[in-house]
Amino acid sequence: MKGFKARVSGLWIMDYGLWIISGVIIFLFLILTSSTVFAHKVSIYAYAEDSMVFAEGYFADGSRSRNSRIACQL
Numbered sequence: 001m002k003g004f005k006a007r008v009s010g011l012w013i014m015d016y017g018l019w020i021i022s023g024v025i026i027f028l029f030l031i032l033t034s035s036t037v038f039a040h041k042v043s044i045y046a047y048a049e050d051s052m053v054f055a056e057g058y059f060a061d062g063s064r065s066r067n068s069r070i071a072c073q074l
Contacts, residue, residue, distance in 0.1 A: 044070075
């Protein structure tokens with residue numbers, strides 16, 4: 001499939017080529033920026049023993065979360 005030529009920033013490129021280049025740039029941007037989201041993720045596990053509920057929380061790198069509040073609703 002051939003598209004018409006379009007002039008973009010001084011260069012002549014095929015119309016569908018612009019879509020491919022834009023898609024690759026957006027894909028790389030999303031991949032490179034998504035790793036910072038997991039840096040702030042907190043995993044929390046709660047379990048009950050007898051009449052008490054215990055909770056453990058940690059960040060993605062394995063360090064413990066400190067001074068955290070936990071609210072339980074029934």
